[in-house]
Each structure stands twice: as structure tokens, then as C-alpha cells.
Amino acid sequence: MRKEDIMSRPAKVLSQAQRDEYFNDGAVVVPALIGTEWLAKLRAAIDRQIELSRAETKSGSIFDLERDHTAEEPRLRRVSSPCDQDEVFWQFLTDSKIGDAFEDLLGPNVKFYQSKLNFKWAKGGAEVKWHQDAPFFPHTNTSVLTCGLYLNDCDMDQGPLAILPGSHKGPIYDHYTEDGHWTGDIQDKDLGKLDVDNVRYLHGPAGSVTFHNYRTVHGSKPNLTGRGRPLLLNVVSAADSLPYTSQPLPSRYEQAIIRGQQARWAHHEDGDYIVPPDWSGGYTSIFATQQREQM
Numbered sequence: 001m002r003k004e005d006i007m008s009r010p011a012k013v014l015s016q017a018q019r020d021e022y023f024n025d026g027a028v029v030v031p032a033l034i035g036t037e038w039l040a041k042l043r044a045a046i047d048r049q050i051e052l053s054r055a056e057t058k059s060g061s062i063f064d065l066e067r068d069h070t071a072e073e074p075r076l077r078r079v080s081s082p083c084d085q086d087e088v089f090w091q092f093l094t095d096s097k098i099g100d101a102f103e104d105l106l107g108p109n110v111k112f113y114q115s116k117l118n119f120k121w122a123k124g125g126a127e128v129k130w131h132q133d134a135p136f137f138p139h140t141n142t143s144v145l146t147c148g149l150y151l152n153d154c155d156m157d158q159g160p161l162a163i164l165p166g167s168h169k170g171p172i173y174d175h176y177t178e179d180g181h182w183t184g185d186i187q188d189k190d191l192g193k194l195d196v197d198n199v200r201y202l203h204g205p206a207g208s209v210t211f212h213n214y215r216t217v218h219g220s221k222p223n224l225t226g227r228g229r230p231l232l233l234n235v236v237s238a239a240d241s242l243p244y245t246s247q248p249l250p251s252r253y254e255q256a257i258i259r260g261q262q263a264r265w266a267h268h269e270d271g272d273y274i275v276p277p278d279w280s281g282g283y284t285s286i287f288a289t290q291q292r293e294q295m
Ligand SMILES: O=C(O)CCC(=O)C(=O)O
Pocket: 118, 119, 128, 133, 159, 160, 161, 218, 219, 220, 231, 233, 286
């Protein structure tokens, strides 16, 4: 959906300044947007996933585990497609005011693309290197965003999401090595082109929500504190933005409408997009590919 059409509608839950920041900088964090009731429900659902992970000994299509994960001391990197694992995660998207925020940034018709729960466990939760989301799942237009909900307070030392303001207006960077291996991060040859001195950290108290456009360059540092950093990430798009490559994180809700209705017309924007690998044979996580565990 076009920015002018989105911004011509009155905001439901974000301020005009927050909407402007999203469009100008490619990201915004809204402090404590989600209240204690939803946080309690979601934390209980996360605890259920952690309990289930105790039975796992290696990473698979649902649980991505740190090397020293054990039944006694679980250490998770990610739960893939949490909406498919526990209905509370889906209800959060359809029944909470997060849908109003989506409308403020994407227009009245909003659909689901994928979800993941990234942990950054205490004392070692891994770095996420600079990358863009568009190379993982290109769409016909740029009305695609990732929304991150901090389940606990997240300060500067816990590896908050970091973004490079304005980078959504720049190029799509290569996420393959020169010899054609997908790494899921921006290659050394391009790192010097990034304006990393201008980095902005999106942190805040529990219930704070980050929104970044799928072209925005982002990443996060390791979590070396004793406090975990569970971050629930949902990717949503305007209904008229369609993916044209296979989904890395399959879900029964893919393309399900969260607000409004399905589009009759797809909107296409001009541009050059890198083609991701064919994920239909399976995908683990950004942590595994960036750590070169599969190369
Ligand atoms: O968990 C994080 O800090 C960032 C994750 C991320 O950017 C991703 O999964 O694409």
C-alpha cells in the first residue's frame, strides 16, 4: 500500500510522530504499548514452549537450540512459528491492539506472513549480524514490516534490536558469499558502506514494541547479562503485498487476514531484489546460517 494512502487515514494507536519516524527512519520503538494482561498470557505460553524444549536434544523445525541446551537447563535460540505451537500467540495478533498499530503503518488491510520467538538467553545469547529481511522473503512491494514485542524489560546490555536509520531507502545488499552460499547477513565487502556510526538501539521496558520495515538494515549484539531477552517477532504486510518465493518458516496462518480483507489487486513496486534460496526443503534459523553451521 502507498505511504500517502496509509498516512491519509487517522492513526488508531500510534502518534503521528511515531508514524513519521517509521516512514522516515525505517523503524520505531513504542514504549510499553502492550499491557500486563497480554504480557502475562504470552509469558505463560512461552514457559510452555520452554518446558516442551526439554525433550529436545538437537535443533529442528520448531526449536533452535544453543549447543549447551539440556533438559535440566534449557537454552533456546528460537521457537519457529509460535502461532502454530500455541493459540495465544495467534490471539495476540488478532485480539490485541497490536492490530491497530499495524493499520497505522500498513493501512486497513493487514495479513500475516511469519512469526518467530527469538530468545537471546542470559549469559551468551548470540549476536545477530547486520542484515535486511527483504532478501529472506521478497514481496511485490515494501509494505512489509517486522514487529518485535519485548516480553521482559530490555536495556542496552541485553542485545536490543539495533537499526540503521534511513537504510530502508538504500540498496538491498547481497546475503550470499561470492561463491554462492547463503549466509543471511551482509557480506564483509559491503559492511564499509553501512552508516554504523548512526546506529539506533530500540530498547525499552516490557511491553515495548519495535516496528522495522523489511528493507531496514538491522541486527543485535550478544546478551552477556544474566537477564534473558525474549523477543516475539511477527512479520506482517499490507494485503496487497505478495511474497513470490517459498516461505522459510511455514505456518498454517500464512496470508491469513489480521485486519480488513484480502486484496483483489497486488501492488508492485520497482526495484532489484536478491532471490533467496529455495526454502521449501527446510530452514533452521538466522542464528544457524549466520554462524555458518550449515556450510
Ligand atoms: O533477535 C534479534 O535480535 C533480531 C532477529 C532478527 O533480526 C531476525 O530474526 O531477522
